[in-house]
Amino acid sequence: MRPGDADERRAAILAWMIVLQALCALFFIGDVLADLRAGNDDTGTHLWLEGSVALVLCIGLGVLMYELRQLLMRMERVTTTLRAARGEMAEVIEGFFADWGLTPAERDVALMILKGLDNDSIATVRGRAAGTVRAQSAAIYAKAGVDGRTQFLSLFMEELLADPD
Structure with a gap:
């Protein structure tokens, strides 16, 4: 397993969770809007519950998107550092070869x-x-x-x- 495989897998899982959670949030928001348009009298608690679920899902979406962004930035820093280390090591090797x-x-x-x-x-x-x-x-x-x-x-x-x- 390559060093970055776990991070890549984690990023893919986070991306899929964001998509799934966004679809769930859209469903609940759409259901709340449909219930409001229908004007049902017995939906007060129901609307409050669905609205709360939609709000929590949207907050969760924000958190997941933030985590995914942080993970992608970390992966980029690690990749950049590895590239720099490889380049510096090549220079070190060439320096030794020239000295010898x-x-x-x-x-x-x-x-x-x-x-x-x-x-x-x-x-x-x-x-x-x-x-x-x-x-x-x-x-x-x-x-x-x-x-x-x-x-x-x-x-x-x-x-x-x-x-x-």
Whole structure:
């Protein structure tokens, strides 16, 4: 399940509740108006009850619309923040690669390592021999000052999770 799925489902449920509640409110308002036009004498309590229900439904509609608006704004903020984080992480990665002096081929391999591909998969994607990818990986680790893939990945995880201050 993606992180935003629960919020999207919640927004859809709120939207359907708004539609259903609006239809109910319209029914009760229409019924009150029809009873007023008919002029029935015995409808005082009945009209008051239906009018109260319609009022409560309209207030509920307002609350639901407010909640839906807040949820949609929150979803937009989260999406914007994630996009910014991805962009900043890309800049951080490029900064590390530039500091280490990685060649274009090493940059490609390093990105694929960060994406979780193993050496054989990287070799297949790049159309190179697995030995070439292992040699490039070793050069990347040496330039980064780490002993292997796990430490290499942890450099970026630490940067991602680091306190901005």
